Amino acid sequence: DQQVKQNSPSLSVQEGRISILNCDYTNSMFDYFLWYKKYPAEGPTFLISISSIKDKNEDGRFTVFLNKSAKHLSLHIVPSQPGDSAVYFCAALVSGTYKYIFGTGTRLKVLA
Amino acid sequence: DTAVSQTPKYLVTQMGNDKSIKCEQNLGHDTMYWYKQDSKKFLKIMFSYNNKELIINETVPNRFSPKSPDKAHLNLHINSLELGDSAVYFCASSQPLAVYQETQYFGPGTRLLVL
Numbered sequence: 241d242q243q244v245k246q247n248s249p250s251l252s253v254q255e256g257r258i259s260i261l262n263c264d265y266t267n268s269m270f271d272y273f274l275w276y277k278k279y280p281a282e283g284p285t286f287l288i289s290i291s292s293i294k295d296k297n298e299d300g301r302f303t304v305f306l307n308k309s310a311k312h313l314s315l316h317i318v319p320s321q322p323g324d325s326a327v328y329f330c331a332a333l334v335s336g337t338y339k340y341i342f343g344t345g346t347r348l349k350v351l352a
Numbered sequence: 353d354t355a356v357s358q359t360p361k362y363l364v365t366q367m368g369n370d371k372s373i374k375c376e377q378n379l380g381h382d383t384m385y386w387y388k389q390d391s392k393k394f395l396k397i398m399f400s401y402n403n404k405e406l407i408i409n410e411t412v413p414n415r416f417s418p419k420s421p422d423k424a425h426l427n428l429h430i431n432s433l434e435l436g437d438s439a440v441y442f443c444a445s446s447q448p449l450a451v452y453q454e455t456q457y458f459g460p461g462t463r464l465l466v467l
Binding site for chain 2: 339
């Protein structure tokens, strides 16, 4: 019963190009979504979030898009840099419940 | 000044042993969590405490017992370790300031290997 899915386990992108990471969810009660970045041997670190009342949130090179009807969100990184190479997890939450549900992650490799 | 710290970082032990993992956060957060990341890289919540009270207890064997002596600490004790307990265990904390402003801060993880 995987409520949050990241169907692409890995992605390779050339430096300077756009990276697009995708995430699908099944629970229509989720109203808050987050992206985390994880380097090897470290814990995940928060990157960007979006609430269900918005369809886009931007922070520097990172933009998250939410399509509620499709139950789909995506993270765009423009331009991609080698330091962005990491595993990216999306997470979903019913606000106030403290129960974060994570996807299985997508490993992004940005090639110099 | 690590915000969320865990000890030990690595733990190798024999099946049947009892072990503890400690977690401390210096962020002043009210809520702390334990997650398990298994071999399939699935990051799954196990427990959550808010102000030292258990608020989330997922379907976890009762060999796992969290203990929160105060708001800044959430320890995880595991009895009778099994091979399937081998995983990376992450502690996290959060402080929901307002609706849609929640995020979690994770520790570096404890890599547990049961032989």
